[in-house]
Amino acid sequence: MSPHARLALTVGGLAALLVAVAAAALFVGSAAISPGAVIDAVTGRAAPASVESVVTRSIRLPRIAVAALAGAALAVAGVAFQALTRNPLAEPSVLGVSGGAAFGVVIGQSFGLGLTVLEAMGLTGLAFAGALLAAAAVYVIAAAGRGTIQIQTLLLAGVIVGIFFSAAITVIISLLDVNRLGGVIYWLLGNLAPIPPGALGLFAILLAVGFGLVLSHARELNLLALGEESAQQLGVNAERLKLTIFAGAALLTASVVAFAGPIGFVGLIVPHLLRMLLGPDNRLLVPTALVGGATFLLVADTLARNVVAPAELSVGVITSFCGAPFFVYLLRTRYRGTL
Amino acid sequence: MRGTEPGRTSLRPPTECRGLAAPAPVTPPLVEFRSVGFGYPASARHRARPFRLADLSFAIAPGEIVGVIGPNSSGKTTLIRLLTRVLEPVEGEIALEGERLQSWGRAELARRVAVVPQGVPRELPFTVRELVLMGRYPHAPGRFFENPADVAAARSAMEATGVLDLAPVALAALGGGETQRAVIARALAQEPRLLVLDEPTAHLDLRYQVETAALVRRLNRERGVTILLVSHDLNLAAEVTDRLLLLAEGRVARLGTPEDVLDERLLADVYGCDVRVESNPTTGRPTVWVSYTTDASPRCAER
Amino acid sequence: MSATALAIALVLVASAPAAAFSARDMLGREVALAAPPARIVSLVPSVTEVLFALGAEARLVGVTDFCDYPPAARAKPSVGGMVNPNLEAIVALRPDLVIATTEGNREETFAQLKRLGIPTYLVAAHHVRDVTDLIARLGALTGYQQAAGPLLVHLERRVAAVTAAVAPLPRPRVLYVLWPEPLIVPGREALVTELIRLAGGDSVTAADADAWPRYSLEAAVARLPEVILLANHGANTGPIDEERWRRLRSLPAIRDGRLRRVDGNLLHRYGPRVVDGLEQLARAIHPEAFR
Numbered sequence: 001m002s003p004h005a006r007l008a009l010t011v012g013g014l015a016a017l018l019v020a021v022a023a024a025a026l027f028v029g030s031a032a033i034s035p036g037a038v039i040d041a042v043t044g045r046a047a048p049a050s051v052e053s054v055v056t057r058s059i060r061l062p063r064i065a066v067a068a069l070a071g072a073a074l075a076v077a078g079v080a081f082q083a084l085t086r087n088p089l090a091e092p093s094v095l096g097v098s099g100g101a102a103f104g105v106v107i108g109q110s111f112g113l114g115l116t117v118l119e120a121m122g123l124t125g126l127a128f129a130g131a132l133l134a135a136a137a138v139y140v141i142a143a144a145g146r147g148t149i150q151i152q153t154l155l156l157a158g159v160i161v162g163i164f165f166s167a168a169i170t171v172i173i174s175l176l177d178v179n180r181l182g183g184v185i186y187w188l189l190g191n192l193a194p195i196p197p198g199a200l201g202l203f204a205i206l207l208a209v210g211f212g213l214v215l216s217h218a219r220e221l222n223l224l225a226l227g228e229e230s231a232q233q234l235g236v237n238a239e240r241l242k243l244t245i246f247a248g249a250a251l252l253t254a255s256v257v258a259f260a261g262p263i264g265f266v267g268l269i270v271p272h273l274l275r276m277l278l279g280p281d282n283r284l285l286v287p288t289a290l291v292g293g294a295t296f297l298l299v300a301d302t303l304a305r306n307v308v309a310p311a312e313l314s315v316g317v318i319t320s321f322c323g324a325p326f327f328v329y330l331l332r333t334r335y336r337g338t339l
Numbered sequence: 340m341r342g343t344e345p346g347r348t349s350l351r352p353p354t355e356c357r358g359l360a361a362p363a364p365v366t367p368p369l370v371e372f373r374s375v376g377f378g379y380p381a382s383a384r385h386r387a388r389p390f391r392l393a394d395l396s397f398a399i400a401p402g403e404i405v406g407v408i409g410p411n412s413s414g415k416t417t418l419i420r421l422l423t424r425v426l427e428p429v430e431g432e433i434a435l436e437g438e439r440l441q442s443w444g445r446a447e448l449a450r451r452v453a454v455v456p457q458g459v460p461r462e463l464p465f466t467v468r469e470l471v472l473m474g475r476y477p478h479a480p481g482r483f484f485e486n487p488a489d490v491a492a493a494r495s496a497m498e499a500t501g502v503l504d505l506a507p508v509a510l511a512a513l514g515g516g517e518t519q520r521a522v523i524a525r526a527l528a529q530e531p532r533l534l535v536l537d538e539p540t541a542h543l544d545l546r547y548q549v550e551t552a553a554l555v556r557r558l559n560r561e562r563g564v565t566i567l568l569v570s571h572d573l574n575l576a577a578e579v580t581d582r583l584l585l586l587a588e589g590r591v592a593r594l595g596t597p598e599d600v601l602d603e604r605l606l607a608d609v610y611g612c613d614v615r616v617e618s619n620p621t622t623g624r625p626t627v628w629v630s631y632t633t634d635a636s637p638r639c640a641e642r
Numbered sequence: 643m644s645a646t647a648l649a650i651a652l653v654l655v656a657s658a659p660a661a662a663f664s665a666r667d668m669l670g671r672e673v674a675l676a677a678p679p680a681r682i683v684s685l686v687p688s689v690t691e692v693l694f695a696l697g698a699e700a701r702l703v704g705v706t707d708f709c710d711y712p713p714a715a716r717a718k719p720s721v722g723g724m725v726n727p728n729l730e731a732i733v734a735l736r737p738d739l740v741i742a743t744t745e746g747n748r749e750e751t752f753a754q755l756k757r758l759g760i761p762t763y764l765v766a767a768h769h770v771r772d773v774t775d776l777i778a779r780l781g782a783l784t785g786y787q788q789a790a791g792p793l794l795v796h797l798e799r800r801v802a803a804v805t806a807a808v809a810p811l812p813r814p815r816v817l818y819v820l821w822p823e824p825l826i827v828p829g830r831e832a833l834v835t836e837l838i839r840l841a842g843g844d845s846v847t848a849a850d851a852d853a854w855p856r857y858s859l860e861a862a863v864a865r866l867p868e869v870i871l872l873a874n875h876g877a878n879t880g881p882i883d884e885e886r887w888r889r890l891r892s893l894p895a896i897r898d899g900r901l902r903r904v905d906g907n908l909l910h911r912y913g914p915r916v917v918d919g920l921e922q923l924a925r926a927i928h929p930e931a932f933r
Contacts, residue, residue, distance in 0.1 A: 229456075
């Protein structure tokens with residue numbers, strides 16, 4: 001089978017799974033809505049102000065979209081960052097960028113932003129500002145006056161910047177008004193919520209940009225596994241590759257924190273799952289991570305909002321509790337080696 | 340693999356244009372180093388003082404096998420990095436096919452010069468076939484998947500090094516000798532004019548050393564690939580190469596035939612060890628003898 | 643009609659809201675409704691208590707898990723917690739109004755409700771007058787103004803009784819402990835501060851501008867409180883650790899045995915039971931006045 005065909009088949013199969021999961025997720029939720037009513041709402045036959053319409057179109061559908069977009073972004077960022085650093089433990093939060101973005105949001109929540117839609121854009125804007133600050137700090141530390149990025153330093157810098165912002169968030173929490181505390185901590189746990197169509201559109205565009213940046217360099221990422229020097233001797237512009245992949249992964253990670261909140265584990269586990277099933281070729285991994293990550297987080301979120309309805313678990317609980325044992329099982333049965 | 344590409348003009352006029360009754364035409368060198376100097380930045384952690392390559396001048400003619408030998412830190416690896424534009428010279432100039440190296444694009448350069456490093460990173464998860472196909476990247480960096488022409492070139496390269504049967508095998512499952520041949524195949528897939536081998540027998544046992552040496556000669560004689568062989572193995576270099584470049588502390592100690600370069604006193608100076616050079620009874624090439632016990636080589640023991 | 647009167651009439655007509663029934667909430671926001679609300683979801687336990695006290699519970703269709711008083715409130719459908727109410731559950735109840743607070747609910751929740759087209763009425767109370775204001779507003783909102791009047795009169799009478807009883811007594815320095823670790827105490831903007839004052843004491847932490855600032859134990863102890871009140875927080879919290887306070891033997895409060903527990907639910911909520919809380923505070927600070 002030609003590589004093009006194999007890619008199309010794999011991505012197509014996963015995409016079909018994603019659509020099926022998304023459709024199923026529409027029918028489950030804490031409001032007891034009959035399947036017929038859900039279909040009415042989707043097809044437009046139900047009244048716009050009816051319960052099924054509002055719940056299906058304004059709550060479930062946007063939430064499914066957020067989960068899919070966030071899962072896709074995290075998985076792609078995970079693949080990219082693991083390939084860039086040649087480190088299987090690398091995941092988007094190690095970039096340091098999500099710490100900066102979270103700090104921006106916490107600052108905004110502490111000062112009472114978010115009351116109107118406009119102010120909601122302010123929270124997103126603060127997240128990106130924090131992410132940019134963190135990314136700049138990581139880059140400056142990693143480049144360290146030489147003008148070239150040292151990968152090992154990049155990893156360390158990311159960890160340290162992340163720790164710094166975590167500490168900053170802890171400081172804010174310790175001084176925060178008691179009434180706001182619950183809200184900030186709730187956000188920090190990582191919970192998905194529906195967002196307005198404009199924000200969804202922006203999220204999708206940013207995902208597309210980040211995905212494009214990473215996908216267009218998937219072949220070079222394979223070569224990078226030979227070592228930077230060997231990759232350069234094969235014609236790869238290693239400096240530009242490092243910068244581009246870092247920027248792409250940072251953009252994806254910042255978008256997730258800004259629109260969905262801090263969600264961990266997806267960027268670590270999905271790339272490894274796919275690598276175990278499909279092999280190490282990034283040209284396969286990047287597109288399948290897009291669809292696979294979306295499916296993964298969507299399943300986790302659907303469980304999170306339904307297992308103890310009407311209460312909700314935070315989605316990170318599901319990904320960690322369920323993802324970890326499953327990952328261990330795969331590790332023992334199918335492990336073919338590291339990156 | 341031979342000859343100039345259309346569109347690439349050499350700095351030297353083609354010999355046909357010279358109106359004089361010339362002697363046998365001089366073949367333009369494939370690679371030329373002219374007074375090249377290099378030093379790592381003073382902040383390099385590992386060295387007591389910044390390393391320098393100084394006044395390095397030599398040329399590689401097409402079809403030659405040139406060896407580079409010298410003690411550790413004499414500049415052998417730096418030379419390769421300069422040649423492949425991983426590093427930029429601080430002084431002097433490097434020319435490839437008569438053109439300044441700086442004017443070559445990265446992919447272009449990789450289609451001319453291929454480097455065989457010492458093995459592959461540990462736990463590289465790819466198969467032999469996937470590794471060899473990576474060598475096709477410089478021919479179409481913008482292409483996402485390799486095309487049938489790439490696959491054919493990779494096959495040919497694997498055949499030449501005898502690893503075609505191992506194509507679907509994971510590199511992690513191969514031994515040292517097979518891995519080395521796979522890496523050579525990857526370099527060959529680049530269809531280079533110049534193949535640079537960096538310590539190709541460093542971790543190989545005797546049988547694979549001999550195999551590699553034979554392979555190198557075969558590639559040169561049958562496929563016309565110019566070879567630059569960097570090695571610390573003096574006897575291998577003596578057997579396989581047409582000319583030798585002996586580096587010492589970043590400078591050219593001697594450039595010439597193995598007989599010229601492998602001179603007892605010169606080697607003793609450069610390496611700081613007493614050696615004996617004799618002629619190999621089978622091949623006629625020089626062979627370097629050194630004793631590893633103190634009484635025969637007192638100077639080595641003092642160091 | 644004079645030109646001025648005509649102008650005034652025109653202005654009144656022009657500024658009449660398009661909605662038949664609109665209100666301004668306690669944060670000054672305009673809340674537009676088609677009619678007096680008949681299906682209310684309360685995200686605030688205090689508001690739930692007020693609605694029951696007014697007799698308006700028929701209009702209450704949804705409450706939070708924390709709305710536990712009166713006991714009948716627990717029978718109402720719950721939409722989840724205060725920080726993370728379930729949006730689907732709220733929508734399924736088809737409310738025409740959600741009442742919430744900026745102190746305990748999240749602003750993201752208000753943004754979501756706005757996006758879903760559900761009007762939100764925000765409340766907050768830092769002073770006793772806010773409590774009376776809240777009761778009056780909710781009365782007007784639900785159409786139960788008649789019940790509000792007598793309720794307020796009754797509450798005011800009880801408050802007056804307390805203040806009269808403690809008026810002649812010396813005012814001790816009172817340390818109120820909302821939470822022991824980290825030490826959280828009431829500042830100027832906390833309702834409890836005023837309640838303490840009405841109960842005949844002076845909160846040692848009243849000068850702090852925040853509502854519920856954090857204090858180091860040293861800073862609190864340095865104020866030499868004469869009465870220490872430890873608040874509990876509902877049925878599911880464990881026994882308050884009094885030992886760590888009893889160890890501070892040099893403090894006047896410990897020396898004189900004036901370390902008391904109080905029911906936080908009466909003092910942190912701002913429904914009608916706040917007066918019960920006031921009476922409890924007065925008994926804790928001046929037990930001799932209430933034999």
